[in-house]
Amino acid sequence: MKTTFEWIEGGGTTAPSGFLASGVEAGLKAGRTDMAMLLSASDCASAGLFTSNRMPAAPVLYDRKLEKGGKCRGVVVNVGCANAATGEAGYADCVETGRVAAEAAGVPVSRMFVCSTGTIGRRLALQRVLAGARAAAAALRPDGGADAARAIMTTDTVPKEAAVRFSFRGRQYTVGGMCKGAGMISPRLATTLIFLTTDAAAKRPALRAALAAGAEKSFNRITVDGDQSTNDTCLIFANGAAGGPDFAPGAPGWAAFSGAVAAVMLSLAKQIVRDGEGASKFVTVAVEGAKSAADAFAAARTVANSPLFKAACYGGDPNWGRVLCAVGNSGAACEERKTRIWFDDVCVFDRGKVASDEENARLADVMKQRAFEVRVDLGMGRASDAVYTSDLTHEYVNINADYTT
């Protein structure tokens, strides 16, 4: 049985019942909202995934402890400062932020996560952040998801939200989410923050399982494994406001629930690529015929992360040889005489035979589009995978040449 999702237009973290959110101006970034809060109106289960960077930011260290409790009700977020590389003093700032935010929201201190994103290596403007946390709590609204999504933006040019509805045994459930991303496709050092909400009931282990499975085919498909910022955080809150029994792996309805979580995550991940720093194009790199799943992922990822390929996509340069070269570098088992490469429906390389002038001309047309797919058939087996990437543009260099100034 395949579950059908209904996408909720304009939906985000407050699409599920019983969630409140807000975005406020705390004076951390001039002339815009820069702090957000998300809260379940009632008791709630929670779970999170965190960066594997070995220099985690203070809020990551803080949230990891809270996450083990599995009962957080909300999160307070600031932009402008990552509170990373700030040592014990920065950790104390984070603790204080969490305490004030929890108090203002009326929940125990141990139930309020703290997230920060922005420049690494600067202390928080603590008094502003504390005042912002109080203001964010006061501004919480059942339809505040869009405000929150806007307030957590950094170099993002658009807020990123998604929500889906699904039915199981006559009951309707909703999963919503928001994220901030930017960075180019391989957001090596650009923080990704992802917040998901649902009115379904589920406990921490089930929520962790749903997050991990969803990330595998979404956020792990737009980034390089292990190449993570000091602050990357993905949190989910499940308040059970829709009623019904707990969803859990192996129990009825799990495919529908975890599928809804994965669908929201994939939508958010694709929105990040579309809004990649300075990005002008959305490129899908699909690999098939790989000897193993690991080979398929490695080949797709290596092409998607090649700065030369990404620059060629920007210029619309029909330089498909860079795809072949990247595949050869990926470590995936491959042979030139078995490999085929398409750009949309134009076959540019067929097992040792290069594209004709006419095919190269058609290729140039394909690459002029805002979105296209590169497909590589390795002819070595049956495994396949896909990675989503953006182009490397002048605007990317502009943004990152003077981020802090």
Place this chain on the structure above:
Amino acid sequence: MKTTFEWIEGGGTTAPSGFLASGVEAGLKAGRTDMAMLLSASDCASAGLFTSNRMPAAPVLYDRKLEKGGKCRGVVVNVGCANAATGEAGYADCVETGRVAAEAAGVPVSRMFVCSTGTIGRRLALQRVLAGARAAAAALRPDGGADAARAIMTTDTVPKEAAVRFSFRGRQYTVGGMCKGAGMISPRLATTLIFLTTDAAAKRPALRAALAAGAEKSFNRITVDGDQSTNDTCLIFANGAAGGPDFAPGAPGWAAFSGAVAAVMLSLAKQIVRDGEGASKFVTVAVEGAKSAADAFAAARTVANSPLFKAACYGGDPNWGRVLCAVGNSGAACEERKTRIWFDDVCVFDRGKVASDEENARLADVMKQRAFEVRVDLGMGRASDAVYTSDLTHEYVNINADYTT
């Protein structure tokens, strides 16, 4: 005993006795020389290192066979077309090029390497290449090194040559070299071709050992391991014209000989970084206090390859947090509370304590320079390493957005 080298100003592949070289216009690139030949006037030992890319170009397949013989006397090089992804037809083009070049140079076919660099996925303009090979042989001169170095340039803005002289047991020996590089610091898909010559005597195994040791501290320190183009090739020719016994590992004089080879390779590698595509800055990333040599290399390489760090170097943005974040991503054992980071003599992070405003101001001054060093002390052990990198600029995007057009 430490051997001293004497650098030969303006020296290159024809600095050692008994070598001839040339650069000619074959009509592959409008208005410039685009083919080169290098030849030992007498019998010669040879060795080579080749790309580990699994989609090697036709000339790499061809040269690998010749290399086993250990007695090649020269190489013919074309730019404009990599003869990669060209299947059996491309391989036949390469064989024909080698045959015609060897014949024109008056050496057996099995003793003339062929190298190509340029766009992947196009057939060679064979008739022009064959005519160019004949012209290059006719133009060979004992002082042709500079012409050859100029002819092998692709997106390079300056030719790259180096030569050193050293004495051993009263005899003088010379090692010379040229290369083409470009690509940014991590020349993922940009071909590196390196040609070395010496009038010292040495056999293939010794030459391979010297190349491997030299590459380890030069070309392997400006690129990501295993991330290689379809055409990367490093060749060395030793004709023994200076007389004396063979140099070999364990035999007297080996340190002097292999040290000279390594010195020329390091000079060439640094020239590539300085001339990185669109590069405006030369940045040394030094890591010390690492738990292991592998950790030191991983940390230095991850920082040096971070596009965000490279873009910050371009803009002179004092965003040292990106260094810390990259170290945390490198896989190297590290802890924030043990880590220190300097930019030249400015300490920006000291075991959890961030830079003051005054230090950040000094940092901005450091980053305005054309060259500076980032030094990271992990405080975990005694291993150290250094990687050389360039900045990520608008010009890089320009070059690679329309390379083939």
